Amino acid sequence: MSELIVILLSMALINNIILVRYLGLCPFLGVSRELKPSFSMGMAVTFVMLVASLATWVINHYVLIRFNIEYMYIIVFILVIASLVQVIELFIKKTNFALYSAFGIYLPLITTNCAVLGVTIINMMENYTLLASLVSALGSGLGFTLVMAVMAGIREKLDLADAPKSMRGAPVALITATLLGLAFFGFSGIV
Amino acid sequence: MSDSRKEFVKGLITTNPVFVLLLGLCPALAVSTSIDNALGMTLATFIVLLGANIIIAAIRGFVPSITRIPIFIVIIATLVTVVNLLFNAFLPDLHRTLGIYLPLVVVNCMILGRAEAFASKNPMIRSIADALGMTVGFMIALVMISFVRQLLGTGEMSVFGFSIFTLPVLSEHPLAMFILPPGGFLVLGLLLALLRWRGVLKI
Amino acid sequence: MQVRDALKKAFPVILLTVVVAICVSLLTAVGGITLPRIEAMERERILGMLSDMFPDMTRYSLEEEIYTIYKDEDAIGYAFIAVGRGYGGDVNILVGLEDEATVKGITIISHTETPGLGSKIAEDLFTDQFASADIDDVALTRDGGRIDAVTGATVSARAVADAVRSTAREKIDLIRGD
Numbered sequence: 001m002s003e004l005i006v007i008l009l010s011m012a013l014i015n016n017i018i019l020v021r022y023l024g025l026c027p028f029l030g031v032s033r034e035l036k037p038s039f040s041m042g043m044a045v046t047f048v049m050l051v052a053s054l055a056t057w058v059i060n061h062y063v064l065i066r067f068n069i070e071y072m073y074i075i076v077f078i079l080v081i082a083s084l085v086q087v088i089e090l091f092i093k094k095t096n097f098a099l100y101s102a103f104g105i106y107l108p109l110i111t112t113n114c115a116v117l118g119v120t121i122i123n124m125m126e127n128y129t130l131l132a133s134l135v136s137a138l139g140s141g142l143g144f145t146l147v148m149a150v151m152a153g154i155r156e157k158l159d160l161a162d163a164p165k166s167m168r169g170a171p172v173a174l175i176t177a178t179l180l181g182l183a184f185f186g187f188s189g190i191v
Numbered sequence: 192m193s194d195s196r197k198e199f200v201k202g203l204i205t206t207n208p209v210f211v212l213l214l215g216l217c218p219a220l221a222v223s224t225s226i227d228n229a230l231g232m233t234l235a236t237f238i239v240l241l242g243a244n245i246i247i248a249a250i251r252g253f254v255p256s257i258t259r260i261p262i263f264i265v266i267i268a269t270l271v272t273v274v275n276l277l278f279n280a281f282l283p284d285l286h287r288t289l290g291i292y293l294p295l296v297v298v299n300c301m302i303l304g305r306a307e308a309f310a311s312k313n314p315m316i317r318s319i320a321d322a323l324g325m326t327v328g329f330m331i332a333l334v335m336i337s338f339v340r341q342l343l344g345t346g347e348m349s350v351f352g353f354s355i356f357t358l359p360v361l362s363e364h365p366l367a368m369f370i371l372p373p374g375g376f377l378v379l380g381l382l383l384a385l386l387r388w389r390g391v392l393k394i
Numbered sequence: 395m396q397v398r399d400a401l402k403k404a405f406p407v408i409l410l411t412v413v414v415a416i417c418v419s420l421l422t423a424v425g426g427i428t429l430p431r432i433e434a435m436e437r438e439r440i441l442g443m444l445s446d447m448f449p450d451m452t453r454y455s456l457e458e459e460i461y462t463i464y465k466d467e468d469a470i471g472y473a474f475i476a477v478g479r480g481y482g483g484d485v486n487i488l489v490g491l492e493d494e495a496t497v498k499g500i501t502i503i504s505h506t507e508t509p510g511l512g513s514k515i516a517e518d519l520f521t522d523q524f525a526s527a528d529i530d531d532v533a534l535t536r537d538g539g540r541i542d543a544v545t546g547a548t549v550s551a552r553a554v555a556d557a558v559r560s561t562a563r564e565k566i567d568l569i570r571g572d
Contacts (some may be wrong), residue, residue, distance in 0.1 A: 003479070020372045021291075023214045026300055071276060071425050073419065074294045075268035082264060114217050114298040121291055125506075126483045166387035170213060174380030181373030188549075258406040262413050269417035273424050280428040283435055351475060 024115030040080030046141025202324025209332035344370035352376035478557030512550035
């Protein structure tokens with residue numbers, strides 16, 4: 001049990017997927033301008049991470065390891081994630097239109113979101129059990145959502161600031177990320 | 192020929208993948224803690240990007256648009272797996288330091304982006320020129336970032352094990368923050384601002 | 395005519411299948427060439443670490459994941475791989491034992507701890523502390539042992555110390571059981 005809590009906290013805060021592992025930077029710099037879409041994007045990513053971790057764990061253990069072709073994991077994982085995203089998109093479009101309009105538009109972007117593939121590869125390299133993989137996916141997703149939301153909150157204010165012309169946009173966002181990253185170092189002592 | 196030269200040169204500054212297109216930031220920041228790692232990542236990206244552009248420019252005539260993206264992803268993933276295996280077998284130390292970021296080359300938006308936006312619409316020679324230009328642009332960005340991070344974060348400059356110079360005070364009291372993840376954001380942010388301020392990059 | 399239409403519709407699927415088949419067979423070929431080499435190099439790396447740790451080693455035997463180190467015909471020590479859980483993930487440690495109660499030394503085989511902080515556990519300053527330590531003393535000073543943690547890397551350091559101690563006890567039971 002305590003091991004699962006360590007994984008959850010480590011993935012969400014200490015080794016935050018955006019600030020420490022640099023995964024999912026495209027949506028971080030692109031989408032995180034307003035609070036609401038950032039939050040929806042975060043939820044969509046968390047959901048896909050959970051499903052993808054489940055699917056890749058099963059495939060890794062019952063196909064790749066069994067037939068001794070673990071080295072094919074890159075091509076297999078990316079195809080699994082791409083088809084999963086398609087299926088999820090179709091499914092929520094048909095069943096729950098409110099949900100679809102909330103985060104459906106972000107789903108196609110997620111296929112090439114390195115955070116999702118990153119989490120599944122980390123789970124595989126760490127030899128996590130199924131439960132640990134799911135916890136690690138949950139932690140990563142929550143950490144992703146948290147940083148996206150915090151960043152959006154800051155940028156809503158930042159847009160009003162009178163920054164020098166050459167600093168506007170990406171540079172100032174990156175420097176905000178620096179400060180956030182330093183702040184997150186404060187979490188390293190909590191486990 | 193001047194056409195290909197144009198495709199090559201544009202990748203260096205005007206559409207530099209990292210500084211202008213803001214693509215491939217994840218590897219650019221993750222491995223830029225030392226120049227060695229930056230060059231290793233550039234090599235991996237180069238092999239995959241060149242291979243992908245060549246193959247995709249060759250088959251672009253008969254790939255229906257509906258399966259274009261899945262086929263590109265399969266081709267890129269295959270090339271990344273090949274590079275991953277080759278690095279593991281022949282450059283094991285580099286393979287260990289690049290770690291998870293080597294398989295993640297597959298989702299480097301720069302590669303799929305170039306395949307989709309350029310190689311699928313242009314003939315072979317120009318696609319090769321585009322891949323070369325993008326790689327050199329990627330390398331310029333990575334070497335600039337990692338030069339600053341390695342210099343300030345360790346206080347000494349060495350490439351492939353050869354020490355070039357050592358800074359007097361910094362080498363004893365290095366600013367470890369520059370090696371740490373937030374340092375990557377800081378260096379890239381300030382570099383971008385500097386290049387824009389000096390007019391190297393258009394805003 | 396109908397056959398042709400059906401073919402036209404199926405073409406993307408067939409093409410994708412063909413591409414995947416070509417890619418997979420290519421990978422199987424590359425894997426067949428590189429995998430034996432990767433395994434051989436990994437074995438060689440462990441062997442190099444073992445001979446650094448036991449300079450007198452002339453040969454070793456590997457049984458139930460325990461390396462027994464021989465100088466000519468005398469067993470001069472044991473070695474095994476311990477796995478600790480740090481922040482970034484697994485830390486693989488090669489542990490050498492002088493006898494059934496004393497550590498000869500440790501080497502970090504691989505880790506994914508934060509560069510600049512947790513990564514210090516792989517440096518000599520930290521690992522040298524384990525040389526000639528009594529197994530029961532292998533723990534951080536704040537946990538009552540003799541190993542000083544590295545600044546900013548307490549969790550990683552504790553993961554290493556705890557993994558070395560608990561795995562050593564398990565393996566010693568196995569060695570005695572033989």
